[in-house]
Amino acid sequence: MLLGMVPALVVLLVVLGALVALLLHLPELVTWATPFADDWADALRSLLRVGLGVLLVVAFLVLTSVSFTAVTLTVGEPFYERIWRATETMLGGEVPESGLSFWRSAADSLVLVLVGLLTAVGVFVVGLLPLVGAVVGALVGLAVSGWLLAGELLARPLEARGMDRHARRDALRAHRSTVLGFGMSTQLCFLVPFGAVAVMPAAVVGATLLAREVLGEPVPRDALRGA
Numbered sequence: 015m016l017l018g019m020v021p022a023l024v025v026l027l028v029v030l031g032a033l034v035a036l037l038l039h040l041p042e043l044v045t046w047a048t049p050f051a052d053d054w055a056d057a058l059r060s061l062l063r064v065g066l067g068v069l070l071v072v073a074f075l076v077l078t079s080v081s082f083t084a085v086t087l088t089v090g091e092p093f094y095e096r097i098w099r100a101t102e103t104m105l106g107g108e109v110p111e112s113g114l115s116f117w118r119s120a121a122d123s124l125v126l127v128l129v130g131l132l133t134a135v136g137v138f139v140v141g142l143l144p145l146v147g148a149v150v151g152a153l154v155g156l157a158v159s160g161w162l163l164a165g166e167l168l169a170r171p172l173e174a175r176g177m178d179r180h181a182r183r184d185a186l187r188a189h190r191s192t193v194l195g196f197g198m199s200t201q202l203c204f205l206v207p208f209g210a211v212a213v214m215p216a217a218v219v220g221a222t223l224l225a226r227e228v229l230g231e232p233v234p235r236d237a238l239r240g241a
Contacts, residue, residue: 018093018097029082073155098171129162164193169182
């Protein structure tokens with residue numbers, strides 16, 4: 015579990031570097047994007063540009079929250095593969111070996127990243143709504159990014175059982191509230207400084223448990239105690 019934190023730490027440092035760069039150039043970027051507000055009253059101009067700045071940061075966090083998981087799982091493949099297999103073994107039964115082809119899995123991951131990008135754009139657009147835009151955009155972003163995050167974490171145990179993206183989508187929709195709760199709670203942990211590093215290995219274990227519940231497979235509750 016400790017080794018499983020290493021890939022998340024490496025990716026997190028890269029993301030933090032990009033976030034710092036964004037924050038440092040945020041005032042210039044917002045001013046460049048809103049030249050039409052130069053002649054507005056100070057209060058209105060400040061309100062618009064502060065709101066736009068918040069939206070840009072939220073959109074960045076939504077995009078990175080989705081791509082973070084995909085990139086971290088790719089970088090840490092040997093670590094998370096070992097955690098997943100150990101979890102499956104402790105839960106009992108044979109560890110699934112079929113899985114999907116490399117190219118099919120890569121295509122599915124690319125689709126998730128593209129959906130994350132569209133979500134970030136959607137959050138930005140929703141945030142342009144007067145007064146409530148920033149709050150609504152943040153809530154929508156949390157919900158959508160949580161759903162996508164859960165889908166990415168659940169991809170490994172479900173792919174190992176031969177389920178492609180469409181089959182996984184149908185299975186998760188049948189347990190929408192549980193999957194959404196898992197994804198949003200994990201996403202909130204990721205928002206805590208260095209939370210993603212600490213939580214990522216446990217999230218892989220949780221996704222393995224949830225995948226069995228979604229598929230109606232036995233989940234012995236005492237199997238992981240003391241592990």
